[in-house]
Structures are given as structure tokens and as C-alpha cells.
Amino acid sequence: MNSNYSRANLKLFDRFSSDYDESFKLNPLGVLSRSRLLRYAKKQIGNNPKRILDIGCGTGEDALELLRLGHMVDCLDFSVGMMSITKQKIIKAGFQRVNFIVSDLNSMNYVPDNKYDCIYSNGVINFLDDIDKLPAYFCKILKPGGLVFLTCLNKLCVREMMYYLVRLKPLKMLRRFQNKGISYQKGYNDIDCKLRYYDVSDFVQTIESKFEIIDIQPICVLLPLSYQRYYSLLTKYYIITDRVELSKYLPSIFRYFGESFIIYMKMK
Ligand SMILES: C[S@@+](CC[C@H](N)C(=O)[O-])C[C@H]1O[C@@H](n2cnc3c(N)ncnc32)[C@H](O)[C@@H]1O
Secondary structure: OOOHHHHHHHHHHHHHHHHHHHHHOOOHHHHHHHHHHHHHHHHHHOOOOOEEEEEOOOOOHHHHHHHHOOOEEEEEEOOHHHHHHHHHHHHHOOOOOOOEEEOOOOOOOOOOOOOEEEEEEOOOHHHOOOOOOHHHHHHHHEEEEEEEEEEEEEOOOHHHHHHHHHOOOHHHHOHHHOOOOEEEEOOOOOOEEEEOOEOHHHHHHHHOOOEEEEEEEEEOOOOOOOOHHHHHHHHHHHHHHHHHHOOOOOOHHHHHOOOEEEEEEEEO
16 A cells, blocks of 8 residues: 555545444435436446446445346445445345455556456545546456446536635635645544545546547536535435436536536447
């Protein structure tokens, strides 16, 4: 484990793993992002069983859902804490042929014998050192023509910029633009979390030599930022209004300005 980001983030996610499911419910953006990506991927993948790798599986909720639909899912995460919760849930649910891979995505050293039809990854890639080598790595573990579904936190988040603008905090408005990424403390005073934001063009530039981009959809373009005390109301509100934000209703320029975005791509 020699990467900067991995060292900081592994400590956080290991410590966080036992509270993850409970605190996830208090995070409307997390709930929305998961439901959007799952809904989206399910529709595109269809009903024929596929071999899927859930990268950064966390506590296994998405993997379980995909398994229940009849897909063959393997789970990868660098946190032993997260993985042991995933393993318990999946075994308890009666699924036996799942590989639980504890591996750091920054090291990119997990290469399966049997390649995957799809990669699925919700809320993970912003925690990597960078994404430059990701397309080549994805090609190593996917079958030709393999599909990738992921979410990425966006650098150009208009709703956050507006939030800080009206509070007269211009520096905060640009916090997502720091080249070295940002560190923040997530409830534990002694642990820093490191992450880096990408905008849609950064992302497209990095992957387009190896992947055809089929679709990019924004998540949370116009919705208000979440406040923990209203989380349950906001979560319901997000899920309902989210339907209005699907790309067929919004002009395509909006896909650049969400809180995060879904990217759906196919190996060339
Ligand atoms: C925000 S959580 C998302 C978990 C899950 N996908 C979900 O939707 O709830 C990020 C996950 O990515 C994992 N992760 C972060 N950096 C990683 C890395 N370099 N290699 C492997 N897993 C990583 C963390 O351990 C954590 O489980």
C-alpha cells in the first residue's frame, strides 16, 4: 500500500465500515446516487446473467441487488472491514459463488482468470490517486466490448457554487478545483479523507481512446444541498424530483453541472 490516497482513505473506510449502512441512510445524495446507478445499470444490462465486478463494493448492497437479479457478481474493495460486512450479508442471503477480493484499486493488481462482462462502481473513483491508468486496467479485466457503469463526483457542481456564493464564501466555491484533490475530516478527528473531483470533460478525455461513451447523465443538478436534519424529507424529495432530471427532460448542457454524474461506456 504505497499510494497517498490509499493510506489515508483505507484507515477511514475501515473505521467507518461498521457505521456505514446506518449513516448511508442519512445521506440523500448517496441514496439517490445508488438508486440511480442501479436503476440505470439494470435497464442496460437486461435479464441475461452477466459476470459483473462491483468495484469499491462497500457493504455489498449494490452487489446483493445485482445477485438477486441473477447476475454473477464478484466484489472488490480495499477495506477488510467493508468486505467482511459484504461477505456476511451475501453468504446469509444464500449466494455461494461470489469472489470477495480485498485489493487496492490504485495498485491495479487484481487480474481475474475469467474476465467480466461489466464493471459496476458507485462512489469510488474520486478516492483514487488519479484516473489516468484506469481505462487500461478496465480493459485488462473486461471481455472485449465489456460495459462500465460508474458514478463520479463532479468538479463543476453548480448547486454547491450557488450555495457558497449566497453565503459570500468565494474560495469555498472553488474548493473542488484543487489539482491535488482535497482532504476533509469525516467525523473522525484523527482521520483525513482524500478525494479528487473530475468534470465530464476531464473524464471523457481520459477514457475516450479505449472506451466509447454511450451516455452521461447528471445527478442532482438543481436540487438543494442536503442538510442532515432534513435528510428523510430530502431523500424522498430527491428520489421523486430526480425523475425530472433524467437527460431526456433536461437540455444536454446540464449533464456538465450535476453534483455527480453517471457514465456508461463500452470497451472499444
Ligand atoms: C463511498 S463508498 C461506496 C461503497 C458502495 N459502492 C456503495 O454504493 O455504497 C467507497 C468505497 O470504495 C472503497 N475504496 C475507496 N478507495 C479504494 C481503493 N483505492 N481500492 C479499493 N476500494 C476502494 C471504500 O473502501 C468504500 O467501500
